[in-house]
Ligand SMILES: Nc1ncnc2c1ncn2[C@@H]1O[C@H](COP(=O)(O)OP(=O)(O)OP(=O)(O)O)[C@@H](O)[C@H]1O
């Protein structure tokens with residue numbers, strides 16, 4: 123009897139140990155590529171990262187050629203792309219965050235109604251549409267009809283349509299996790315519906331909502347295809363929504379196509395990668411700090 | 416106050432019927448009264464409509480979409496259906512089966528949540544006073560005064576439930592509705608809540624849904640016994656427990672069903 127028990131326990135311990143190694147191996151396999159990518163980009167790109175990298179627009183090919191042939195660092199930076207990206211992401215966020223949150227709450231509240239189901243299916247379909255097609259749609263709507271030319275507004279529109287379904291889904295899923303009793307507690311205190319949403323539902327689910335928004339942001343930051351058809355790119359820094367602007371991923375594509383600027387491909391990619399990674403880390407830290415449900 | 420002294424009832428339920436779906440009544444033609452500064456227990460087997468009746472008393476039942484209500488409930492002689500919901504729920508507070516403090520709020524914020532959620536502004540010293548009084552009234556003050564600014568969800572289940580009672584009485588209601596407030600708690604926490612309810616009836620009128628007959632016998636003054644949506648019998652707890660008039664009440668009390 124005693125022997126059997128001990129046998130059993132040591133067998134369990136061995137199984138435990140084995141499982142532990144498998145899990146560690148799995149973790150290493152997932153983490154290594156990320157380190158390899160960042161390490162690779164850092165090695166090749168760090169030389170270009172300096173003050174001018176953030177404050178000056180991209181150089182022209184002649185400047186780059188002169189610098190490369192004399193073995194110097196390529197002058198200029200990615201300021202036009204950086205500002206363009208921030209501008210378009212800001213405009214897209216201003217529309218898609220409030221609209222996405224409201225639609226998410228609406229779907230959660232009216233979960234089973236026909237109309238809600240229709241919107242939910244639309245959202246799911248939208249999430250699956252390839253981003254280049256959203257670019258084409260923004261081109262048709264905005265470039266052709268509104269700004270009558272490539273523009274930041276058109277780029278923002280494409281990004282907005284990309285962000286919306288992500289935010290709507292994550293909002294609805296997060297809201298579903300709030301226990302009904304919390305809502306009832308608010309109603310039992312006489313709280314009107316809209317105050318309950320603003321002062322209870324949204325703060326209680328803040329971590330989930332913020333995670334959804336930040337993940338949507340980090341998704342669109344790297345989008346290139348839809349911007350090629352809408353924002354087009356621009357050699358100078360511009361804040362005009364009706365004019366073409368550049369974006370970091372657009373610059374990476376430009377750099378790639380110019381043999382004299384290959385070095386900038388690495389530094390711009392390094393920047394984009396680190397930026398997106400930090401967004402992810404930020405969302406994690408917010409998520410754990412404000413986690414209530 | 417002697418038992419024969421009769422005051423005007425706080426709540427008067429008149430021919431109340433409630434259906435969740437057309438024609439399917441969960442509460443059928445219930446008429447009853449609730450005396451001031453007493454504890455009224457609502458008993459009956461599962462699904463007999465206790466929660467529905469209780470929730471009707473501050474119109475929480477209206478949260479369900481297709482609800483149909485007939486009859487009336489008078490609070491101090493005035494129909495609750497003619498009042499604004501906020502006014503009514505300030506006068507008739509509610510405590511739920513599972514402790515449900517707002518997880519994003521501190522203990523302090525939870526107590527004054529009724530004010531903050533309704534944008535009722537208070538001065539800091541008024542707030543402090545309300546918080547301290549409410550927490551003292553639920554005998555939680557000494558346990559939590561050191562960490563009023565920690566989240567309410569760090570407390571034990573029994574403490575959380577007392578916090579929820581504090582949140583409800585911070586509004587200084589007339590009536591406090593409690594739906595099986597101890598069914599999720601251990602025996603020690605339960606007995607603390609029962610003691611607390613005994614104290615609270617000095618100031619408030621309590622209506623308590625309970626599955627636990629000995630709890631009803633221990634702490635209630637009046638009892639209502641419901642069966643399949645009907646109010647079978649109501650009256651003084653002592654009378655109802657010792658000499659039930661209806662055979663169904665007797666069957667329930669002797670454990671024949673429920
Ligand atoms: N949201 C709802 N939709 C439809 N029917 C409901 C709903 N809530 C309750 N009912 C029905 O109404 C009747 C009374 O329910 P109620 O919750 O009031 O019973 P209860 O006495 O509180 O039961 P328990 O002791 O199990 O809590 C039951 O038949 C139940 O199925």
Ligand SMILES: [Mg+2]
Nearest residue numbers: 465466467594
């Ligand atoms: Mg119930």
